[in-house]
Amino acid sequence: MTDTAIVSFPASGCDVSSVTLERGQRQVFCGLAGIVWLHRKIQDAFFLVVGSRTCAHLLQSAAGVMIFAEPRFATAILQERDLAGMADCNQELDRVAAEILERRPDIKTLFLVGSCPSEVIKLDLAKAAERLSAAYRGRVRVLDYSASGLEATFTQGEDTCLLSLVPELPPLADDERSLLVLGTLPDVVEDQFTRMFAELGIGSVHFLPPRQSTAFPPVGRGTSLLLAQPFLGETARALQKRGATLLTAPFPFGVEGTLGWLQAATDAWEIPVARLHEVTAPAVARAQRGIARQREILVGKRITFLPDSQLELPIARFLSRECGMELVEVATPFLERQLMAPELALLPTGLRLTEGQDLERQLDRLRADRPDLTVCGLGLANPLESEGLRTKWSIELVFTPVHGFDQAADLAELFARPLVRSSLLRV
Amino acid sequence: MQLTLWSYEGPPHIGAMRIAVSMDGVHLVLHAPQGDTYADLLFTMIERRGQRPPVSYTSFQARELGSDTAALVKNTIQAAVDRFAPRVVLIGESCTAELIQDQPGALAQGMGLPIPVLSLELPAYTRKENWGANETFYQLVRGLLKSRVPTPGTERDLRKGGARPLANLLGPTALGFRCRDDVLEVTQLLESLGVGVNIVAPLGATPEDLLRLPEADFNVCLYPDIADQACHWLERMFGQPTVKTVPIGIGATHDFIAEVGRIAGIDVIAIRDPISARMPWYSRSVDSTYLTGKRVFIFGDATHAVAAARIASEELGFTIVGLGTYAREFAREVREAAKRYDVEPLITDDYLEVEARVADAHPELVLGTQMERHIAKRLGVPCAVISAPAHIQDFPARYAPQMGFEGANVIFDTWVHPLMMGLEEHLITMFREDFEFHDGATASHLGGGVKAGAVSLEPALASSDMAVQPDATLMTWTPEAEQELKKIPFFVRGKARRNTERFAQERGILTITVETLYDAKAHVGR
Numbered sequence: 006m007t008d009t010a011i012v013s014f015p016a017s018g019c020d021v022s023s024v025t026l027e028r029g030q031r032q033v034f035c036g037l038a039g040i041v042w043l044h045r046k047i048q049d050a051f052f053l054v055v056g057s058r059t060c061a062h063l064l065q066s067a068a069g070v071m072i073f074a075e076p077r078f079a080t081a082i083l084q085e086r087d088l089a090g091m092a093d094c095n096q097e098l099d100r101v102a103a104e105i106l107e108r109r110p111d112i113k114t115l116f117l118v119g120s121c122p123s124e125v126i127k128l129d130l131a132k133a134a135e136r137l138s139a140a141y142r143g144r145v146r147v148l149d150y151s152a153s154g155l156e157a158t159f160t161q162g163e164d165t166c167l168l169s170l171v172p173e174l175p176p177l178a179d180d181e182r183s184l185l186v187l188g189t190l191p192d193v194v195e196d197q198f199t200r201m202f203a204e205l206g207i208g209s210v211h212f213l214p215p216r217q218s219t220a221f222p223p224v225g226r227g228t229s230l231l232l233a234q235p236f237l238g239e240t241a242r243a244l245q246k247r248g249a250t251l252l253t254a255p256f257p258f259g260v261e262g263t264l265g266w267l268q269a270a271t272d273a274w275e276i277p278v279a280r281l282h283e284v285t286a287p288a289v290a291r292a293q294r295g296i297a298r299q300r301e302i303l304v305g306k307r308i309t310f311l312p313d314s315q316l317e318l319p320i321a322r323f324l325s326r327e328c329g330m331e332l333v334e335v336a337t338p339f340l341e342r343q344l345m346a347p348e349l350a351l352l353p354t355g356l357r358l359t360e361g362q363d364l365e366r367q368l369d370r371l372r373a374d375r376p377d378l379t380v381c382g383l384g385l386a387n388p389l390e391s392e393g394l395r396t397k398w399s400i401e402l403v404f405t406p407v408h409g410f411d412q413a414a415d416l417a418e419l420f421a422r423p424l425v426r427s428s429l430l431r432v
Numbered sequence: 433m434q435l436t437l438w439s440y441e442g443p444p445h446i447g448a449m450r451i452a453v454s455m456d457g458v459h460l461v462l463h464a465p466q467g468d469t470y471a472d473l474l475f476t477m478i479e480r481r482g483q484r485p486p487v488s489y490t491s492f493q494a495r496e497l498g499s500d501t502a503a504l505v506k507n508t509i510q511a512a513v514d515r516f517a518p519r520v521v522l523i524g525e526s527c528t529a530e531l532i533q534d535q536p537g538a539l540a541q542g543m544g545l546p547i548p549v550l551s552l553e554l555p556a557y558t559r560k561e562n563w564g565a566n567e568t569f570y571q572l573v574r575g576l577l578k579s580r581v582p583t584p585g586t587e588r589d590l591r592k593g594g595a596r597p598l599a600n601l602l603g604p605t606a607l608g609f610r611c612r613d614d615v616l617e618v619t620q621l622l623e624s625l626g627v628g629v630n631i632v633a634p635l636g637a638t639p640e641d642l643l644r645l646p647e648a649d650f651n652v653c654l655y656p657d658i659a660d661q662a663c664h665w666l667e668r669m670f671g672q673p674t675v676k677t678v679p680i681g682i683g684a685t686h687d688f689i690a691e692v693g694r695i696a697g698i699d700v701i702a703i704r705d706p707i708s709a710r711m712p713w714y715s716r717s718v719d720s721t722y723l724t725g726k727r728v729f730i731f732g733d734a735t736h737a738v739a740a741a742r743i744a745s746e747e748l749g750f751t752i753v754g755l756g757t758y759a760r761e762f763a764r765e766v767r768e769a770a771k772r773y774d775v776e777p778l779i780t781d782d783y784l785e786v787e788a789r790v791a792d793a794h795p796e797l798v799l800g801t802q803m804e805r806h807i808a809k810r811l812g813v814p815c816a817v818i819s820a821p822a823h824i825q826d827f828p829a830r831y832a833p834q835m836g837f838e839g840a841n842v843i844f845d846t847w848v849h850p851l852m853m854g855l856e857e858h859l860i861t862m863f864r865e866d867f868e869f870h871d872g873a874t875a876s877h878l879g880g881g882v883k884a885g886a887v888s889l890e891p892a893l894a895s896s897d898m899a900v901q902p903d904a905t906l907m908t909w910t911p912e913a914e915q916e917l918k919k920i921p922f923f924v925r926g927k928a929r930r931n932t933e934r935f936a937q938e939r940g941i942l943t944i945t946v947e948t949l950y951d952a953k954a955h956v957g958r
């Protein structure tokens with residue numbers, strides 16, 4: 006941690022030492038799923054997974070809810086010939102990359118994405134990326150990262166992807182200051198934040214990932230780093246190594262989170278809190294009105310989070326503090342203690358917090374608890390519904406604009422909808 | 433390495449899952465990393481199953497590699513057996529586990545479990561989903577029945593005089609295309625012939641049911657892609673003949689009835705189509721005249737593709753302009769059919785190749801999988817889904833079989849619906865100057881989103897990078913010829929333009945006049 010100004014949070018809050026660690030069967034996507042939103046965000050990038058038919062099938066199934074004319078992702082499926090050494094994997098990769106780049110001359114960055122099989126056979130994608138980068142110099146930048154399920158859980162795939170961008174970022178001149186917002190945000194939300202930072206008087210705001218891979222944000226000693234997503238610890242550390250200062254803040258979900266998040270920036274820029282309140286007042290009022298309607302539905306309702314997107318803690322904090330929901334259990338695949346400290350401080354004491362997963366035992370607890378709402382992955386939703394439990398798909402939290410003031414009510418509504426629906430249905 | 437944008441089949445362990453999910457009392461333990469658990473959603477979301485698949489995943493991680501993955505495998509198996517109390521446990525591995533060679537099957541065999549343990553070989557780098565399902569079903573049937581195979585030469589216990597013949601229906605699975613309804617339809621069809629159904633498997637069967645398979649007089653191989661190995665083995669070991677005709681379409685349903693009659697030794701001559709079999713009359717009714725010669729492109733699994741080709745050609749009077757399958761294991765059947773309809777067979781699982789071929793063939797209707805639906809949408813051509821892999825909307829709430837007489841009715845409706853209806857097409861031609869019947873008008877029964885027939889093919893093609901453009905830079909149309917072209921009904925105009933340009937190109941004509949237009953029309957003729 007650095008010597009950054011820190012917003013003060015209540016000293017009480019959730020006790021990290023009481024976290025239950027679980028190991029066992031998981032029910033969660035691997036890091037490949039991140040490609041589904043990353044490729045929508047970085048519009049001139051192509052993601053080539055080097056993996057198996059399983060990887061291709063996962064990507065297709067995770068993206069299955071959407072229809073693309075032609076996706077900017079594909080899988081180079083390893084075949085028996087590649088494994089038996091009958092084909093030179095590097096030559097094969099060059100051939101496949103050439104095929105893609107010929108089809109898509111608009112592509113400026115090609116990501117070679119490692120998978121479990123490519124890791125196990127120790128295919129050196131870093132070397133391949135270097136070689137291809139040299140071959141396509143001036144036209145396409147070729148990078149590599151691993152999204153393998155052996156290491157990356159679901160949203161962590163964004164972390165490993167963005168980490169691969171860090172060495173590519175141009176240096177920020179020593180006498181300059183800039184705010185770098187880290188984590189994929191829908192364009193509409195990004196624009197809202199940009200306007201708000203401008204009004205607050207915070208100049209030179211950049212976002213990572215950028216919309217175009219030709220517009221990489223600079224990083225250096227003058228960079229203040231603000232995380233928009235909680236699952237980007239590795240990238241944050243790498244940016245800190247390049248001189249960036251990490252601002253400690255809750256994540257920008259709900260009024261409280263967004264305000265705390267913005268305040269971390271205004272404090273760093275030494276902008277008075279009064280000015281922050283002045284600028285944000287209309288948006289805060291709007292958000293509070295919107296949330297109030299959803300709160301009527303959510304207040305007093307009991308909710309459990311199964312470990313999935315790593316958004317569990319901040320969203321649980323929002324639902325409990327601003328919507329009056331009761332947290333039965335909050336489970337998260339991985340607890341990044343340092344980044345989560347501000348969130349933990351805001352969560353109620355005595356919270357049942359679980360890190361990791363042992364699926365069957367977790368479902369036993371769920372059936373005993375019978376909460377009003379369970380946040381889970383797509384595979385579990387219908388089976389739980391058929392047991393009479395109401396569910397919310399966690400994947401919507403990464404596809405839907407939910408950050409910031411103007412999306413706070415939408416975020417609450419995502420959780421209210423299944424409850425409203427179940428009260429409507431008479432079938 | 434094979435470049436893949438969209439794939440028609442998952443890896444072979446998904447096939448094994450389809451068998452486990454289909455059955456009751458069978459549990460599959462998969463040695464696989466966490467991400468492979470995505471497969472559950474295929475069943476719970478696409479098929480809307482209300483139960484979790486009976487599958488436990490070891491969910492191994494990097495830190496476990498090289499340490500004790502064997503213990504992880506054994507613990508997972510033990511926990512699954514304790515918790516779910518299956519009567520048979522299947523052991524399989526996904527692509528990654530295959531590489532680390534933990535031999536989970538051997539580990540399981542050594543555990544001394546009180547139930548049958550079947551370890552599956554699912555080569556992930558050479559085989560695919562349907563192969564995995566076929567193999568798993570075969571191994572299951574064989575594994576459970578091999579100790580009961582009668583010694584060669586033993587007389588079969590013939591059914592008692594007067595008792596009705598019994599059949600097994602083999603091959604329907606979870607995630608299969610309309611299996612749920614086909615089973616009902618074929619059961620009723622057999623009932624109407626005086627044949628009872630002994631066991632349906634794997635869909636809805638238990639391990640105990642599989643032990644009773646030999647009690648049937650014969651097997652119906654309803655989905656050869658899944659059940660041909662099992663049927664073949666039962667035929668060899670238990671002397672059960674196999675009914676091989678798949679009753680999709682009116683003609684095939686008649687053939688099926690005849691084959692059942694022959695094998696079961698019952699007289700089916702007097703069997704008449706039920707009054708609910710409306711498809712033949714609908715197809716003969718005058719409105720359907722407009723279906724004549726509609727160009728149709730067919731792609732799917734081999735069984736459904738071949739059946740669709742026969743219906744398209746013999747029962748709807750379409751012209752087949754493409755026929756193919758992604759199922760290499762059944763390429764021969766599709767090649768033979770393609771020969772009958774005089775088209776080049778397309779055997780590939782490369783989505784891009786299928787897309788190019790569809791665009792080339794300029795069909796007016798595409799019959800395919802959900803992947804061809806993407807293609808057709810992009811080209812602005814109507815499409816009906818006839819085969820797995822399918823989308824959630826291809827698992828309708830209503831009864832919608834593909835097989836038997838009701839299946840033929842369903843097929844008539846689903847294939848003809850996306851097309852402009854005959855009378856309506858006629859009226860649009862007559863009133864084409866009327867503002868309400870402008871070229872862009874869609875069929876009245878379709879929403880605004882669906883573009884009508886051939887006319888929309890061209891703009892859609894022009895905007896797509898797959899467009900197969902005639903050499904438009906060299907060729908020009910005289911203003912008179914353009915005028916004349918506009919007088920041709922819009923839904924055939926695109927075709928007329930293409931035919932004329934192709935005609936001109938072949939003859940080296942650079943300027944297309946009214947003469948060229950009519951020369952081409954006479955040349956192409958219908």
Ligand code: SF4
Pocket residue numbers: 035036037056057059060061063119120121122152153154155465466467468527528
């Ligand atoms: S868990 Fe591994 S093998 Fe499975 S889809 Fe993800 S990267 Fe591919």
